[in-house]
Amino acid sequence: MIGGGTMPTINSHADKASLVTALADHIGGLIRDAVAAYGRASLVLSGGTTPADLFARLDGYDLPWDKVYLTLSDERWVDLDDPASNEAMVRRTLSAAVAKGATVVGLKSVGATPADGLARTSSRLATMPRPYDLVLLGMGEDSHTASFFPGATGLAEALSGALGLAVAAVTPAGGVPARITLTLPELLRSRAVALLITGDKKKAVLDAALKPGPVEPAPVRAVLHQTQVPVSIWWAP
Numbered sequence: 001m002i003g004g005g006t007m008p009t010i011n012s013h014a015d016k017a018s019l020v021t022a023l024a025d026h027i028g029g030l031i032r033d034a035v036a037a038y039g040r041a042s043l044v045l046s047g048g049t050t051p052a053d054l055f056a057r058l059d060g061y062d063l064p065w066d067k068v069y070l071t072l073s074d075e076r077w078v079d080l081d082d083p084a085s086n087e088a089m090v091r092r093t094l095s096a097a098v099a100k101g102a103t104v105v106g107l108k109s110v111g112a113t114p115a116d117g118l119a120r121t122s123s124r125l126a127t128m129p130r131p132y133d134l135v136l137l138g139m140g141e142d143s144h145t146a147s148f149f150p151g152a153t154g155l156a157e158a159l160s161g162a163l164g165l166a167v168a169a170v171t172p173a174g175g176v177p178a179r180i181t182l183t184l185p186e187l188l189r190s191r192a193v194a195l196l197i198t199g200d201k202k203k204a205v206l207d208a209a210l211k212p213g214p215v216e217p218a219p220v221r222a223v224l225h226q227t228q229v230p231v232s233i234w235w236a237p
């Protein structure tokens, strides 16, 4: 059971278009500020379908992209040419940024399974400047975030980071492909976490997870109820 600590701030918008504009402006400002302060900006981006419009909007912004480092919160263990690849979605929606020199550090590395690739991906992530200036996460209707799926094999290790690596292998209950995910301690090596959520169904799941309770059935609680890094929630119906 976890609970207490500083509650996340909630930014509610009337529709997805205004949410995308507000969050893209926020992230654009954050990138400018990080480059001014540290000479570079370092971001973790969520996968899935929800953030594609946001990334496409951000892609049109005039930013110092050659000083921006991007990685993913989690990845299906598939190659870049697979439609399920989160990295491919990021490269596609941020193609102008990549053309202007943004560095994308992908999580899919060599090996037949995520477990085979953990050490390689973890060393790759060592090239990402930390702390991350922003970790952008999504959430599924089953209350998973990153690849912290309820009931998944590997969930405990992903939440604890007990192996001492930046990433963990996770197999969702009854689900393929297997996944690789940044561990919770790695996600929290950050100055800020933003959680992007759309739709009334996810809002109901979020509202339940904001109440104190066990992490196992609602893994997003591990992010919402920690006290290390401030969390902002960005929501529209």
Ligand SMILES: O=C1O[C@H](COP(=O)(O)O)[C@@H](O)[C@H](O)[C@H]1O
Pocket (backbone or CB within 6 Å): 046, 047, 048, 049, 050, 051, 073, 074, 075, 076, 086, 137, 138, 139, 140, 141, 144, 145, 146, 147
């Ligand atoms: O599987 C995943 O799901 C979540 C939510 O995805 P969405 O399609 O509902 O937006 C995402 O945050 C995560 O990165 C992804 O791998």
